Structure formats: structure tokens, C-alpha cells
Amino acid sequence: MNKVVINTRVLSSGLTGVQRYTLELLARLPDKLQPVAPKTSLHGVLGHAWEQFVLPARLKGRLLFSPSNTGPLLVEKQVVTIHDITPLDHPEWLNPKFAKWYQFLTPRLACRVRRVIVDSEFTKDRICEATSVESDKVIVIPLGIDLRFSPKLEEDVNRAKKTLGIPNMEYVLTVATIEPRKNLQRLLEAWHDACQKLPKNVWLVVAGAKGQRSIFRDASFNGLPPNVYMAGHIPDEHLPALYSGALFFVYVSLYEGFGLPPLEAMACGTPVLTSNVTSIPEVVGDAALTVNPYDVEAIAHGIKRLVEDGELRAKLSRRGIARAKMFTWDKTAELTWRVLEEVAN
Known part of the structure; x- marks a missing residue:
């Protein structure tokens, strides 16, 4: 099968949990994922515009994996990871424009794509309650721990x-x-x-x-x-x-x-x-x-x-x-690839 396209626009931002997740999967699936990102760092409206309108044109029928809560609504042949739904559950904690965009995007994207990956049963329950997405379309894959984290002298x-x-x-x-x-x-x-x-x-x-x-x-x-x-x-x-x-x-x-x-x-x-x-x-x-x-x-x-x-x-x-020890990035990558392979085939 062709490489799965992975939307890596998020990597132009500072290192947070979402960026770490994306990098860990890329490191373990280099022969199976093809990164696609804007030529220059794009944030805010420009970043979302690239994602919604430019990215779909670059897929050429291939499966898209969007690992960071967001993805193009035009693309049905897509797997998206939604790490949490803070904009729906607690918009008062966020910038109002940011919250409104994700309040619009998240329910529609979850229903549009082939599969939704989440990090926990809690998030799966919240997505199913807050949107009309079918429960069997939402797959729980826990995150992993970097091997650097071990008892130090x-x-x-x-x-x-x-x-x-x-x-x-x-x-x-x-x-x-x-x-x-x-x-x-x-x-x-x-x-x-x-x-x-x-x-x-x-x-x-x-x-x-x-x-x-x-x-x-x-x-x-x-x-x-x-x-x-x-x-x-x-x-x-x-x-x-x-x-x-x-x-x-x-x-x-x-x-x-x-x-x-x-x-x-x-x-x-x-x-x-x-x-x-x-x-x-x-x-x-x-x-x-x-x-x-x-x-x-x-x-x-x-x-x-x-x-x-x-x-x-x-x-x-x-x-x-x-x-x-139950949580490893190798396991996260293996389970994620299983979902992507199933959808691609």
C-alpha cells in the first residue's frame, strides 16, 4: 500500500504533548508515514486555511492521518486523533475565537472521517456524548512513556x-x-x-x-x-x-x-x-x-x-x-498503524 500522509502542520509550534505524540509516531513509522506540512510556519487563520483547502489537494487519493485534534473537513478518507474536547467542555478556559472554531470543527470532523483515535475511555465517552459519532468508530489508544523517564542516580x-x-x-x-x-x-x-x-x-x-x-x-x-x-x-x-x-x-x-x-x-x-x-x-x-x-x-x-x-x-x-511499564510508544505506534492499515485497505 502507499504511504499514509500525516499532517505535520502542528510541528511548527513549540513542543507540547500533541507535538511529542506526533514525533514519537513518526520516529516509529518512518517507512509508512509521509509527512506533509506548509512550506513555511503557518498559524491561526492562515494555518487553518492551508489545512482545509491546500492539504486536500496534495493527497491524491491517499489516506490522511491528522494527529493533532484538527484536519480538513473536505477529506472523508482520513483518521484523526482528538486528544480531548476542552473547547466543547470548557470553552471558558480558552481564547473565544479558538474555542468557537473547534466547537464548529470537532463535531463535524469526528462524524466525517473514517476513524477517530482518542487517548482514553474518558475522551471517547465525551466525544460520543457531545457529537453524533458512532461509538465503534472511536478507537482508544493510550499514549506512551519516553524511555528517558526512569529512576536517576x-x-x-x-x-x-x-x-x-x-x-x-x-x-x-x-x-x-x-x-x-x-x-x-x-x-x-x-x-x-x-x-x-x-x-x-x-x-x-x-x-x-x-x-x-x-x-x-x-x-x-x-x-x-x-x-x-x-x-x-x-x-x-x-x-x-x-x-x-x-x-x-x-x-x-x-x-x-x-x-x-x-x-x-x-x-x-x-x-x-x-x-x-x-x-x-x-x-x-x-x-x-x-x-x-x-x-x-x-x-x-x-x-x-x-x-x-x-x-x-x-x-x-x-x-x-x-x-x-504498561504504556510504551512502541505499543501506541503499533496500535495506531493497525487502525491506519485497516482504513487504508
């Missing part, structure tokens, strides 16, 4: 901490961008309550967050709570060591189509405190401590419990390593 952890300017201390780690669904405000409020009952040498390291005004706009305090270190953006190569050195990883996101960071932490042997909503429980199973992310008191109790209970941390560490 103490010297690697110390080197990463020194490079990132993190003081020599016991720390709880969170990786969060400033956006409503990552729930950083409630986490900081919970830390404010919990840290008063914790040893003075335990800190919260916030990686990836910028713009304190965004954090504090609606919060009940005017500055950082005690013992919080804002690490800023963390280069990708330092993340495994930073996970490995943490007492535990906390990720109380309000909405995920999958949720890679908790699994990355687990793969590094780091205990995880995370949310009990959306896709996260099906991803972490019984290998994490889960709490209601809307309940500041519950988050604070979870933090205090994991800081104080070394036996629980050890148990979650063992379970997390075993759980993370």
Missing part, C-alpha cells in the same frame, strides 16, 4: 538541581503551565494550609510556571506561600532527574484527555498525588493517591499525608514503576 539529581538553581532541600514537585485547567491556584492555597504543619526543610517546586500575576489574581494571598520555589521553564533533558529527586509529584489538573506528567513521574519511581477526575484515574490506576482537585482541603490533606508517610511513598513508587 543521586548525582544526576544534584546536577539538575544545581543547573536549575534549586536550593538543597527536600521538595515536592509540580509541573504546570499557567492555565485554568492545571489548577495551580488551588494547589498553592492547599500548600499554604499544609506547609504550616510540615517540616521546615520541605519545599514545593513549581516547574514551568510564569507570570505570578496570573496565579494570584483570584487567590486569597498576595504573594507566594512559604517554602515555594518558582523554577520557571525546565529544559526537557532535566525533567527525569527532577522527577527522580522529588519526595513526590503533585498534579491536580481539572481536565485531561490523558495526562502524561503523572505517568512520567511514576516511570521515574516518584510517588504521585493527582486528581480523581476525567482521564487521570484510568491512567494511574491504583498506583497513585488521588484527590478531588476542586477541594483545597483534600489536596492539603494529601500533601501532608505523603510527606509524613514514607511507607505509603515507597508502596506508590513500586506500583508506579510497574504501572508506567
Whole structure:
């Protein structure tokens, strides 16, 4: 069969989960996928115009794989991956124009294409509820874990901490961008309550967050709570060591189509405190401590419990390593190719 055309317009943007997914599949299916993208980086209206009107003309009857939530409505012979439906479920979190475009596009695209791939049963259920797409057309294929994520030696952890300017201390780690669904405000409020009952040498390291005004706009305090270190953006190569050195990883996101960071932490042997909503429980199973992310008191109790209970941390560490081994990019690529091959034939 001919190579499947893969829409790689998304790769002109910075590295996020969707770009990582696309790159991991390309790396494993190089002889089966033919990348097609604009000659120059196109974003916004121009990017969507290229995708809707130029891309279809370049297919010449071949199957199109669109791996990043979007694709041309003109093309029925297409498989699209929809990682989540935030624009339909929580448009209030997004730029209004962005939300409206995907509110228009997503239901029509899901019904138009041959197959829809999703990362979790949660997202499958939400797509089937929010659109008229048939359930058997939506295929669940979980994401994978990069092999870089594994327990690191103490010297690697110390080197990463020194490079990132993190003081020599016991720390709880969170990786969060400033956006409503990552729930950083409630986490900081919970830390404010919990840290008063914790040893003075335990800190919260916030990686990836910028713009304190965004954090504090609606919060009940005017500055950082005690013992919080804002690490800023963390280069990708330092993340495994930073996970490995943490007492535990906390990720109380309000909405995920999958949720890679908790699994990355687990793969590094780091205990995880995370949310009990959306896709996260099906991803972490019984290998994490889960709490209601809307309940500041519950988050604070979870933090205090994991800081104080070394036996629980050890148990979650063992379970997390075993759980993370179930999710590999090789398996993701194999299952994805099976869907593409079936549709192409």
C-alpha cells in the first residue's frame, strides 16, 4: 500500500504533548508515514486555511492521518486523533475565537472521517456524548512513556538541581503551565494550609510556571506561600532527574484527555498525588493517591499525608514503576498503524 500522509502542520509550534505524540509516531513509522506540512510556519487563520483547502489537494487519493485534534473537513478518507474536547467542555478556559472554531470543527470532523483515535475511555465517552459519532468508530489508544523517564542516580539529581538553581532541600514537585485547567491556584492555597504543619526543610517546586500575576489574581494571598520555589521553564533533558529527586509529584489538573506528567513521574519511581477526575484515574490506576482537585482541603490533606508517610511513598513508587511499564510508544505506534492499515485497505 502507499504511504499514509500525516499532517505535520502542528510541528511548527513549540513542543507540547500533541507535538511529542506526533514525533514519537513518526520516529516509529518512518517507512509508512509521509509527512506533509506548509512550506513555511503557518498559524491561526492562515494555518487553518492551508489545512482545509491546500492539504486536500496534495493527497491524491491517499489516506490522511491528522494527529493533532484538527484536519480538513473536505477529506472523508482520513483518521484523526482528538486528544480531548476542552473547547466543547470548557470553552471558558480558552481564547473565544479558538474555542468557537473547534466547537464548529470537532463535531463535524469526528462524524466525517473514517476513524477517530482518542487517548482514553474518558475522551471517547465525551466525544460520543457531545457529537453524533458512532461509538465503534472511536478507537482508544493510550499514549506512551519516553524511555528517558526512569529512576536517576543521586548525582544526576544534584546536577539538575544545581543547573536549575534549586536550593538543597527536600521538595515536592509540580509541573504546570499557567492555565485554568492545571489548577495551580488551588494547589498553592492547599500548600499554604499544609506547609504550616510540615517540616521546615520541605519545599514545593513549581516547574514551568510564569507570570505570578496570573496565579494570584483570584487567590486569597498576595504573594507566594512559604517554602515555594518558582523554577520557571525546565529544559526537557532535566525533567527525569527532577522527577527522580522529588519526595513526590503533585498534579491536580481539572481536565485531561490523558495526562502524561503523572505517568512520567511514576516511570521515574516518584510517588504521585493527582486528581480523581476525567482521564487521570484510568491512567494511574491504583498506583497513585488521588484527590478531588476542586477541594483545597483534600489536596492539603494529601500533601501532608505523603510527606509524613514514607511507607505509603515507597508502596506508590513500586506500583508506579510497574504501572508506567504498561504504556510504551512502541505499543501506541503499533496500535495506531493497525487502525491506519485497516482504513487504508
